[in-house]
Amino acid sequence: MILESSTGYWATGITLRWYGHRQAWAGHVDFYDDGFAGDDNADAGKISTEGRLHTRYYVRSGGTTTGIRTVIDTLIADAERLGITFGGRTGKANLYYDGDSENTEFPPPQGWREMLTVEAERIGWECPYARVEATGG
Numbered sequence: 001m002i003l004e005s006s007t008g009y010w011a012t013g014i015t016l017r018w019y020g021h022r023q024a025w026a027g028h029v030d031f032y033d034d035g036f037a038g039d040d041n042a043d044a045g046k047i048s049t050e051g052r053l054h055t056r057y058y059v060r061s062g063g064t065t066t067g068i069r070t071v072i073d074t075l076i077a078d079a080e081r082l083g084i085t086f087g088g089r090t091g092k093a094n095l096y097y098d099g100d101s102e103n104t105e106f107p108p109p110q111g112w113r114e115m116l117t118v119e120a121e122r123i124g125w126e127c128p129y130a131r132v133e134a135t136g137g
Helices: 067-081 112-123 128-134
Strands: 013-019 024-032 050-054 094-097
Touching (some): 013 067, 067 112, 094 112, 094 128
Parallel strands (some): 013 094
8 A cells, every 4th residue: 555645666786697608698676565464454455566577588688788787777777767766765766686605506607796896886776686786795
């Protein structure tokens, strides 16, 4: 339920996934309304909703841009067209890797932390893995 004081849905960022077999990227945005469990009211017909916007296919790098950049820029543009704002209640949005790189079905490519950090800096977002890389973790 989007509250009367709200303008729409919000998301904390974009989650990316690498498909090594195809050498391609995919991504998704999980978005939420301002409602919370205590706000749900079946009698009033108001319940909280959420959704996911995701790439339909994995995207390979082209001749002039990378697949990761294309996925990020497309998801941002489409989310904004749908009225989804990034950052949510925390401020800056984040670039995440699926399962924080622990998804054995989709392991990240070598240098993935640096790739996400570069892209996050390019769009003015945060990358939670940058701090891990800087400390040697």
